[in-house]
Amino acid sequence: MIGAAGAVREALRVAALGVLLAVGFAAAAAPSAAEAPASAADARQQVLVLLNLPPRHFRPDGNYAGSYADAAGRAARRRVAAQLAREHGLTIASDWPMPLLGLDCFVLNVPANQAPAQVAKSLSQDARVSWAQTMNLYRAQAHDDPLFALQPAAQPWRLAELHQVATGRRVRVAVIDSGIERDHPDLARQIESAQNFVAGRAPRGELHGTAVAGIVAAQADNGIGIAGVAPQARLIALRACWQDAADATLCSSLSLALALQSAIEHQAQIINLSLAGPPDRLLGTLLDLAVGRGIVVVAAVDRGAADGGFPAAHRGVVAVADEDAGPAAGAAVLAPGRDVPTTVPAARWAVVSGASYAAAHVSGLYALLHEAREGQRAAPSQTATAGASPVDVPLHELVRLADGRIDACGSLAVAVGSCRCACVAANPASATMPVNASASASTMAPTTGPATATPPVPAILRP
């Protein structure tokens, strides 16, 4: 057996290595020199280079997941990226493994005298690269007319009646947006987890993300503020956008991709994307993965784009437009989006308008439908109507429309198999909701110009 002296030697050795470990941790925890772009202009001068990330497999040096050899693979890919950067006169900004896609995403800075689109095209032709693309910018879909805040409130969805049937209990809704104020009195108990994917900008509560989160899942029956559409849903707050100069809310391809990957990994049931921009291959691949895994992806329509913009026009994504602005392009459905009272930073409430908030309504509704359907799965309704059981059909097929507008009560009635609120489920004019059936990315021209929209000017409501 090992003697006492041996045990002491062992303890000393482990202690010495512990010091080495601590020093290494400290060194590695230091901020990286390669950070996210400081401005939208910097982001537009970057390209994303996607390299093959081999799947995990047997390693002889301790086969437990995440072994040393993974670091060796990472070093090999960094070496390839460094070679590519040298050959094209670029510099590496950062590196983001995306194991869900089997890709390692390198962000490269392009000198001012080179066009990023041309550099991406050239890199894509390199056999070492899976593909390369420009860093696109996205902006939140909110009206910028301050008078909207003074107009009458949008048509209610009979929320109190809906909540007699479902409240979104335990449904995880990922809100990919700007920072959500985590200690807002109407949101503090609603957030399951939060991550920041905007490097170089300290996490903080921002207008757009906080407003969207409140519409989806603000706490109900707490005597203050508002009730979210799904007040018992669990929010996954993923900050991929930031409030830029002039209060415009911007996001990049990279930050959105990282947030989408996180939402999928956290097994979100619904993902809200209240933003729009040019089509993007990396984001499209992640959206395909999410939709393929049965996650409902809701996106705001950009009325300035012929087909509603990306990601709203992407295959399988639920496109939502503000119902007060009239019919929208493509398969978009209409939901309340004007003069919506909701949460805003500094523990306040305000009225906001825009397709972003229409999308948030629909994400909340999907949380209700998800809960109702799962309830039916566990205990089928005795009064269920004839035909296909609601537990057997995709969630979007439960949504009912009347003149293009979402019939929230009717949709929930279909999900539970009975009419428990003043619904119009039996109305023959009701139709099932379409989702985008075909990818439209290839038909659109990227528009990576400067974002000029400004967010709504909120009218402050007293709590």
Added chain:
Amino acid sequence: MAGLGALSTALLLIGGEAQAQLGVSAAIDSDYRFRGVSLSDGQPDARLSVAYDHASGAYAGAALTRAELSPDRHSTQVLGYAGVVTRTRFGPGWEAGLSVSHFSGDARYDYGEVFTGLVDERWSLRLYYSPDYFGRRQPTAYAELDAHLALTPQLRLFGHAGALTVLHSRAGDDAARSDPPRSRRTRVDLRAGIGFSGAAFDMQLAWVGVGRGGPYLAEYATRRAGWVLGAAVSF
């Protein structure tokens, strides 16, 4: 280090593989624990590894490790392996391969193993079979379940549980007469710890525990539980 990096780059160019990746790493551990059992008499150990990954999912590699299977008899373990793993987007991938170990200066411990399993992003389950485990003329099967949880992009928790069992000795062999009783043919090993990954290095601190059963490889007493600390640099 620069030389090793240049070497791996040169090998890739010679191979002409576009999306293939070749990595080289050097590691030290406070104890070389293999399936819970120390192969270094509880002493620190160094290892040099080369790993090759093809875009198709085929992979191969080799590792050079100092081993001490008998008291004061140092040898070098040369381990080669190859396999293939499939990638799926909506579920675990499937994997199969083989490994061969040679101990220089003590070839009686040489052995080979085949394996298959399921591999997901966060976990893996593998089954191994060796007809002559560490040259003991005993066929063995080993099952292991590994999982990890990323706390941050750099920090992860990991866990491992494995069970090695002696299937039977070859009929007529002397070894058959020395087979352990059925109740002691299986040995369980556990490993749990925390790991940290930097740009080109990796560190791990793990608790390792192992049961009494099954074939013990080294001819010296092994502490059945302890902490192992390790670090690796990649090129």
